[in-house]
Amino acid sequence: MWPKFCTGVLAACCVTLTIALVRGDGHEASVASGVTAFSASGPLNPSDSRKLLAQPRSEVSLDAVPFEEALELLARRAHVTIDVRWKQVESAGIERSTPVTLHLRKVTSAQALAAILKEVGGAAASLGYSEIGGVIVVTTAEDVRYETVTVVYNVRDLIELTALNGLTRTKCVETLLGMITGDILPESWRDRGGRDGDIVELSGLLVVTHTAEVQERIVHILEQLRAADRECRFVPDSQPSTRPNVETPRRPSGR
Numbered sequence: 001m002w003p004k005f006c007t008g009v010l011a012a013c014c015v016t017l018t019i020a021l022v023r024g025d026g027h028e029a030s031v032a033s034g035v036t037a038f039s040a041s042g043p044l045n046p047s048d049s050r051k052l053l054a055q056p057r058s059e060v061s062l063d064a065v066p067f068e069e070a071l072e073l074l075a076r077r078a079h080v081t082i083d084v085r086w087k088q089v090e091s092a093g094i095e096r097s098t099p100v101t102l103h104l105r106k107v108t109s110a111q112a113l114a115a116i117l118k119e120v121g122g123a124a125a126s127l128g129y130s131e132i133g134g135v136i137v138v139t140t141a142e143d144v145r146y147e148t149v150t151v152v153y154n155v156r157d158l159i160e161l162t163a164l165n166g167l168t169r170t171k172c173v174e175t176l177l178g179m180i181t182g183d184i185l186p187e188s189w190r191d192r193g194g195r196d197g198d199i200v201e202l203s204g205l206l207v208v209t210h211t212a213e214v215q216e217r218i219v220h221i222l223e224q225l226r227a228a229d230r231e232c233r234f235v236p237d238s239q240p241s242t243r244p245n246v247e248t249p250r251r252p253s254g255r
Contacts, residue, residue, distance in 0.1 A: 049134050050151070050212070052080050053110040054219050060104040060112045067120050068096040071138065074116065078109035082129075085139040092125035092140050110216040113138075131212035144211050145188075145196050151215050153222060156204030161229055173201045180208075184217045 057077070062070055068084070075082040086096065098120045104112060117127040117138065129138045130147035137147060159172045167175070177199060181189045188194040188210070197210035208218060 049080050049131050049136060050215060050219070052078050053113070053136070053216060054108050056106065056108050057112060058105070060102060060107060060115075062100045062102045062116075064099040064101055066096060067094065067098040067100055067116075070100040070116055071113075074109065074113060075136075080109075080136055081134070082113075082136045082138060085137065085143065088139045088143050089127065092121075092127070094120050094125055094127070108216075108220075110213075114213060114216075128211065128213055131215075136212065144213070148196065148209050148211055149215060150207065150209045151218075153206040153208065153218065154204065155201075155206050155222065158222070158225055158229075159204055161225075176206075177201065180206075180218055180221060183221065184214055188214075 055078070060074075062073075065073070071082050071084060090096075100116055100119050102112075102115055102119055104115060107115070113129060113136070117129065121127045126141035127138065128141040128144035129136055130144050131137070131149055132147060137144075139147075155176060158176060159169065181192060181197075181199060185194075185197070186192055188196040190196075190198050197208070197214060199206060199208045199210075201207075208215065210218075
């Protein structure tokens with residue numbers, strides 16, 4: 001009994017050690033694969049990565065900061081892990097030392113990342129990012145198009161809100177889908193002739209398959225719609241009251 005137990009423990013330790021050696025600290029494996037990882041104890045849950053990127057930031061200020069350092073700084077501040085496929089990025093003519101100068105206010109980490117990629121890419125190259133297993137992967141836009149994720153959004157409240165305008169439920173859904181696919185890379189959706197993105201509504205849930213960057217833009221649109229609804233609900237009535245100012249008669253005091 002005891003020898004079997006010891007053998008089992010030893011085998012488990014060997015498996016654990018093997019996994020640790022394969023994973024490493026993220027740096028050795030990245031060097032071997034040509035990918036540099038900027039880890040900030042990032043989450044393993046993809047939904048956590050999207051939530052962290054969607055969090056607002058007060059300010060992003062970069063003055064001729066090298067591209068590689070700019071991504072590392074963003075990874076630490078957003079508490080996510082960013083992997084860069086330098087082989088693809090450098091083949092597009094973008095170096096690690098490419099300077100980044102940006103001054104942004106009231107943006108999310110996702111918007112800051114998109115702005116950094118647009119700044120270094122310019123007109124010569126197009127960069128993008130995707131989310132794979134909770135890790136944000138930066139590469140060329142051509143490479144990104146093959147890295148899609150599927151996200152489910154609960155939009156029952158927005159469908160009910162639109163229905164208040166007298167539209168049928170079918171028309172409400174069509175309006176919402178048209179708003180998303182018409183505003184975010186219209187040519188990329190399959191129902192518009194593209195081949196990258198897919199979107200369908202099922203019982204008040206939007207099932208969207210697209211890149212992580214597009215998913216972040218969808219989150220932003222849905223937040224704007226909900227914010228507009230809240231604003232309409234709580235705006236005070238600015239019209240003066242037309243009711244006459246009638247005082248309630250007082251009872252005569254008894255003697």
